[in-house]
Each structure stands twice: as C-alpha cells, then as structure tokens.
Amino acid sequence: MDILAQAAGLVFQPYVLLVIFASACFGLFVGAIPGLTATMATALLVPITFFMDPVPAIAAIVTATAMAIFAGDIPGALLRMPGTPASAAYVEDAYRMTQDGRGDEALGAVLVFSSIGGIFGTIVLVTTAPALAEIALKFSSFEYFWLVLLGLSCAIFVSPSSVTRGMISLLIGLFAATIGIDNPAGQPRYTFGNVELLAGVQFIPAMIGLFAVSEVLRSIVYSKDRPSVDRSGKHTVFTRQWTNIRRYPIQMLRGSATGTAIGALPGAGADIAAWISYAVSKQFSRQKEKFGRGHVEGLVEAGASNNGAVSGAWIPALVFGIPGDSITAIVIGVLYVKGMNPGPTVFINDPQLIYAVFMVFFLANIIMLPLGWVAIKGASTLLSIPNRVLMPVILLFCIVGSFAINNSVFGVLLMLIFGVLGFIMEENDIPIAPAILGLVLGPMLEQNFITSMIKADGSFLAFFERPIAAGLGIFTIVVWSIPIILYLRRRWAGSAASPKEDLPQG
Amino acid sequence: MKFNDFVLGVLVLIGAAAILVSARNFSPIPGQAYGAETMPNAIGIVAAGLGIFMVAKSALAGFPGRAVALADWARSPAAVVGVATALALIVVYIVFSERVGFVPIAFLILLVFMLTLRTRIIVAVPVAIFATILVQQTFGRLLLVPLPRNDFLSFLW
Numbered sequence: 178m179d180i181l182a183q184a185a186g187l188v189f190q191p192y193v194l195l196v197i198f199a200s201a202c203f204g205l206f207v208g209a210i211p212g213l214t215a216t217m218a219t220a221l222l223v224p225i226t227f228f229m230d231p232v233p234a235i236a237a238i239v240t241a242t243a244m245a246i247f248a249g250d251i252p253g254a255l256l257r258m259p260g261t262p263a264s265a266a267y268v269e270d271a272y273r274m275t276q277d278g279r280g281d282e283a284l285g286a287v288l289v290f291s292s293i294g295g296i297f298g299t300i301v302l303v304t305t306a307p308a309l310a311e312i313a314l315k316f317s318s319f320e321y322f323w324l325v326l327l328g329l330s331c332a333i334f335v336s337p338s339s340v341t342r343g344m345i346s347l348l349i350g351l352f353a354a355t356i357g358i359d360n361p362a363g364q365p366r367y368t369f370g371n372v373e374l375l376a377g378v379q380f381i382p383a384m385i386g387l388f389a390v391s392e393v394l395r396s397i398v399y400s401k402d403r404p405s406v407d408r409s410g411k412h413t414v415f416t417r418q419w420t421n422i423r424r425y426p427i428q429m430l431r432g433s434a435t436g437t438a439i440g441a442l443p444g445a446g447a448d449i450a451a452w453i454s455y456a457v458s459k460q461f462s463r464q465k466e467k468f469g470r471g472h473v474e475g476l477v478e479a480g481a482s483n484n485g486a487v488s489g490a491w492i493p494a495l496v497f498g499i500p501g502d503s504i505t506a507i508v509i510g511v512l513y514v515k516g517m518n519p520g521p522t523v524f525i526n527d528p529q530l531i532y533a534v535f536m537v538f539f540l541a542n543i544i545m546l547p548l549g550w551v552a553i554k555g556a557s558t559l560l561s562i563p564n565r566v567l568m569p570v571i572l573l574f575c576i577v578g579s580f581a582i583n584n585s586v587f588g589v590l591l592m593l594i595f596g597v598l599g600f601i602m603e604e605n606d607i608p609i610a611p612a613i614l615g616l617v618l619g620p621m622l623e624q625n626f627i628t629s630m631i632k633a634d635g636s637f638l639a640f641f642e643r644p645i646a647a648g649l650g651i652f653t654i655v656v657w658s659i660p661i662i663l664y665l666r667r668r669w670a671g672s673a674a675s676p677k678e679d680l681p682q683g
Numbered sequence: 684m685k686f687n688d689f690v691l692g693v694l695v696l697i698g699a700a701a702i703l704v705s706a707r708n709f710s711p712i713p714g715q716a717y718g719a720e721t722m723p724n725a726i727g728i729v730a731a732g733l734g735i736f737m738v739a740k741s742a743l744a745g746f747p748g749r750a751v752a753l754a755d756w757a758r759s760p761a762a763v764v765g766v767a768t769a770l771a772l773i774v775v776y777i778v779f780s781e782r783v784g785f786v787p788i789a790f791l792i793l794l795v796f797m798l799t800l801r802t803r804i805i806v807a808v809p810v811a812i813f814a815t816i817l818v819q820q821t822f823g824r825l826l827l828v829p830l831p832r833n834d835f836l837s838f839l840w
Contacts, residue, residue: 362719565800
C-alpha cells in the first residue's frame with residue numbers, strides 16, 4: 178500500500194499531468210494525419226524525454242502512443258484513409274457508417290472501446306504480467322508461423338467482396354513484401370539494381386498510396402456519385418455506446434482479451450490482433466451479412482482488440498525487456514537511460530516507479546475519452562470542407578508523410594505507384610486491406626517458415642510437434658476448411674433441390 | 684478499366700508465371716533446402732491455383748460480363764484531367780522538389796490541383812498559402828522532417 182501511495186505521489190503532480198496532457202494532444206495530432214505513425218511520435222519524443230524524470234518521460238511516450246493508435250481511426254472513419262494498418266481491418270464499416278450519417282457513433286465506438294480495450298490490457302499487465310510473459314516466451318518460430326498464417330487467412334475471409342478477390346489482394350501484398358534484400362537468404366529480390374529498393378517496400382508509403390491517394394483519385398472521378406454525408410447534429414459519440422456495451426458485451430471482452438494476448442507476443446501486435454478479432458466477430462455474429470456494410474459490431478471487437486494489444490505489448494517489454502514492437506523497443510532504450518532497467522528485477526528494485534508507470538497507463542486510457550471527443554468534433558469539420566479544397570490538401574499531407582519515412586522522394590514514388598495500383602484494384606472490386614496485411618506480415622511469415630525449416634531440418638511435421646503450434650495449426654486448417662465445406666454443402670443442397678442446375682454458384 | 688473474372692484470372696495466371704520464372708534466379712540458403720526462392724515460389728503456386736480456379740469458374744458460367752469495360756468516369760473529360768493532374772503533380776514533386784524547394788512546389792501543387800477541380804481562385808490562393816505554411820511549419824519545424832529548402836524563403840525555417 179505504501180508503494181502505491183509513493184507511486185501515486187510520483188504521478189499526480191501538476192508537472193506530470195501537464196506532460197500527459199501535452200503528449201496526448203501531440204499523439205492525437207500525429208495519429209490523425211495519414212503518414213505519421215505512433216512510432217514516429219515516440220521517436221520524436223525521445224530527445225525531449227532526456228530532460229525529464231523517469232515517470233513523466235514514460236508517461237509522455239505511453240500517452241502519445243495510445244492516443245496515436247486511436248487517432249488513426251479518425252481519418253479512417255471520415256475519409257476512408259486509415260492511419261494505421263490496425264485501423265484498416267474495420268475501415269470499411271466505419272466509413273460506411275459515416276456515409277449513413279452515423280460518423281459520430283462509429284468514432285465514438287472506436288474511442289470508447291479503444292479505451293476499454295486499453296484499460297483491460299493494463300489490468301492484465303498489472304495483475305498477470307509475469308505469468309503471461311512466461312507463456313509468450315514459449316512461442317517459437319513454429320507458433321508464430323501459424324499465428325501469422327491465421328492473421329492472413331482472416332484478412333481473406335473478412336473481405337467484403339469475394340474470397341478470390343481478397344486472395345488477389347493478399348498475394349499482391351505478399352509479393353511486394355518479397356522485394357528487397359531483407360530475406361533469410363540475404364539475396365536481393367526484384368530490386369532491378371535500384372539501391373533504394375534493396376531496403377524493400379516500406380509499408381507506410383504503400384499504405385498512404387493504396388488508401389489515401391487512391392481515395393483522392395476516387396473522389397475526383399466519383400465526385401457526383403458519392404452519397405453525401407448527413408450530419409444531423411445528433412451527438413452520439415458517447416450516448417450510443419452504452420447501448421453498444423449492453424448489446425455486445427461478449428464481443429467487447431473477447432476483443433480486449435484477444436488483443437491483450439496477441440499483443441503480449443513479441444513481434445505480433447495490434448495489426449494481427451485487429452484482423453483476427455474482426456474475423457472472429459464476423460464468424461460468431463448473428464448478422465454476418467452486415468459486416469463491411471456499416472455495422473458497429475466489428476468496430477466494438479476489433480477496436481477494443483487493437484488497443485488491448487498496445488497495452489499487451491508492454492508485458493514482455495517490462496517483464497523481460499523484450500520489445501514487442503518498434504515503440505516498446507524505443508521505450509526500453511529510454512528505460513535504460515533513466516536507470517529503470519526492464520526485466521524481472523525492476524519489480525524488486527523500483528516497485529514504486531513501475532506502479533507509477535501502470536498508473537500512467539490507466540490515466541492515458543481514461544484521458545483518451547475527453548480528448549478523443551474533442552478530436553472527433555474537431556476532425557468532423559473536415560466533412561464540411563468541399564472535396565475540391567480538401568483533397569489537394571490531403572494529397573500534400575500524403576506526399577510529405579511518405580517523404581518523412583526515409584526523408585527521400587523514393588517514398589513519394591512508392592506512394593504514387595501504390596496509389597495507382599490501389600485505384601485500379603478498387604475499380605475491380607479488389608479489396609485493399611488484405612494487401613496491406615500481406616505487406617506487413619509477409620516478411621514475418623517468410624522468416625518464421627525458413628527458421629522453422631532450418632530448425633526442423635526440412636520436416637513439415639515439426640509444425641505440429643509442439644502443443645501450442647499443433648493447436649494453432651489445427652485451428653488454422655479448420656478456418657480454411659469451413660468455407661470449402663460450406664461451399665460444397667451449398668452445392669450439394671443446390672443440386673439436390675434442382676438436379677438440372679449444376680453450374681457453380683457465385 | 685474493369686475486367687471480368689476470366690480476364691482477371693488470366694492476369695493472375697500471367698503474374699504467377701512471371702513470379703515462378705523469376706524465382707528460378709534465387710537460390711536456397713547454402714546447405715538448406717529453402718531460401719530466397721521459397722516465398723516467391725509459394726506465392727506463384729498459390730496465384731497459379733487461384734488463376735486456374737477463376738478462369739475455370741468463369742468458363743463454366745459462360746464467361747459472364749464484358750471482358751474489359753471502360754468505367755463511366757473515363758468518358759468525362761473533367762474526371763480524366765483531374766486524375767491525370769493529380770498524378771502529374773506527384774511526379775512534379777518527385778522530380779523538382781530537391782531543386783526548387785518544398786515551399787514553392789507545395790504551393791504550386793495545391794494551387795494547380797484546386798484550380799483543376801474548379802475551386803475559385805479567390806479561395807484557392809489563400810488556402811494554398813495557408814496549407815503550405817502549415818505543413819512546412821508542422822513537418823519542417825515541429826517534427827524536424829528535412830523538407831527540401833530554398834534560399835529566398837529561408838526565413839520560414
């Protein structure tokens with residue numbers, strides 16, 4: 178109890194609270210702009226944190242990160258330009274809701290359930306971090322291989338158009354991920370002698386191109402056909418969420434738990450968590466047909482999931498000093514600089530500091546609600562700006578965002594190529610989101626497969642020899658089999674009902 | 684440009700063939716059965732299966748839909764000019780930003796794009812100036828992105 182009081186004393190100081198508020202505003206700003214990432218926000222904060230004590234330094238980073246991940250949903254819902262790959266899972270639903278005049282409800286759902294997911298993840302972090310980290314450490318390349326494959330499969334099965342078109346998109350993403358020298362064999366692939374291509378296709382310029390630039394182009398060609406957005410002035414950011422909590426309690430808890438568990442795995446993170454949660458939500462929903470057409474259920478589950486994953490990622494980082502993603506990698510560096518060496522001893526040597534950090538997690542997820550509301554209200558004015566003014570400004574943001582990744586115009590070139598590709602894909606009803614997931618997870622899939630094969634001396638059976646790997650593997654195969662079985666059953670039922678009609682059904 | 688399932692299937696098959704052929708240039712890790720060629724081969728094989736499935740399904744259904752259909756917007760000169768302008772302006776940034784500097788290029792992109800979309804000049808000019816300065820200040824100064832500079836506007840940095 179004494180330790181908790183000391184920790185509270187460290188956090189509830191005007192200076193620390195001011196730092197939390199300022200970094201929250203900074204995180205919201207960075208996250209809401211396509212091209213600026215939570216990682217970039219963290220990296221930019223590092224030099225500033227050098228002048229701070231440990232608690233405000235960590236508070237600044239934790240708050241900015243949580244805010245940036247939520248804020249990525251704002252351009253997703255309003256403009257169909259998700260700020261992060263994690264937001265891409267449910268961007269279609271969120272955007273359709275905005276088109277139906279329910280933008281406030283969509284953003285409110287993402288905000289409230291992001292906060293709930295984040296708080297759930299923090300509770301797990303506080304109570305069971307060491308035990309969870311033990312399990313996470315048992316994951317080897319075999320388990321990761323199946324997990325990544327499961328994430329990729331989900332991307333196909335949740336695609337609002339056909340499975341074949343979802344697969345085309347995924348294969349495009351996976352192919353783009355093979356470009357460069359960063360593969361287990363270290364051989365340059367598809368670089369055509371270009372030095373910049375050796376580093377591969379960076380997913381941020383690709384994502385800006387596929388989502389944002391293609392949307393700019395679509396806004397030009399479909400300016401008259403697009404449904405106008407009805408904003409009736411009803412304030413449903415929070416009011417509708419109480420109904421959603423009562424209607425979807427299982428989805429909320431399942432999303433939070435899935436996100437936290439996946440986030441706790443080093444290297445997995447919010448992207449896979451959001452996709453798997455969205456797919457699970459769709460699979461167990463009574464209104465499957467509404468997914469991808471402006472339905473809030475997937476937003477509840479996947480929104481809670483990706484922020485749960487953000488909190489979950491801190492479990493291996495704080496308990497073992499193993500970074501789960503690039504953000505926690507930066508934070509581990511900051512912790513070392515501040516003398517709080519992450520690892521089991523941090524709980525013994527500096528318990529008041531670590532509890533203060535936990536308190537900051539709660540504060541960051543709670544402060545998200547009022548500040549997120551302000552951000553939603555502010556950003557919603559975007560919709561009142563005519564496309565002919567808004568789109569050129571967005572294009573400039575896209576250019577600068579792509580440039581900022583490597584401070585090179587090569588990023589802008591990538592953005593252009595993927596922008597045209599995204600536009601052509603959309604014209605042919607090929608969903609864009611699976612391509613992004615393929616691009617993000619492709620290298621992980623390859624790395625884990627090759628590593629596993631080297632370990633197992635080429636034996637495929639090794640993928641089923643470890644208990645967790647076998648469970649994940651069987652689950653993945655079941656996920657693949659269900660649509661085939663359903664298709665065959667439909668065909669069989671169809672041919673039994675009308676024996677003359679034996680053409681395949683669409 | 685909209686393709687039906689048959690043409691899309693053929694395009695996927697062509698892509699699969701290209702990937703599979705190119706994968707022959709890559710070799711396994713020394714002493715191992717797998718390496719740089721594994722992933723392209725896997726993608727190529729899955730793509731080939733997908734292409735065959737799409738072509739077969741379309742053929743069995745009697746090749747529904749037109750092979751290649753021009754989208755309605757392609758008949759509107761304003762839409763075509765708008766798309767071409769947007770793409771050309773990105774190319775202009777890629778080619779000239781280092782030489783001319785960020786501020787003039789950004790202003791030019793905003794102004795030309797807005798005028799192409801028929802924004803009135805009285806709106807376009809102030810918005811272009813304001814947005815350029817906003818982006819330059821936030822990215823160039825606050826976020827320390829090394830945007831290309833030019834001498835005569837150095838007071839902005």
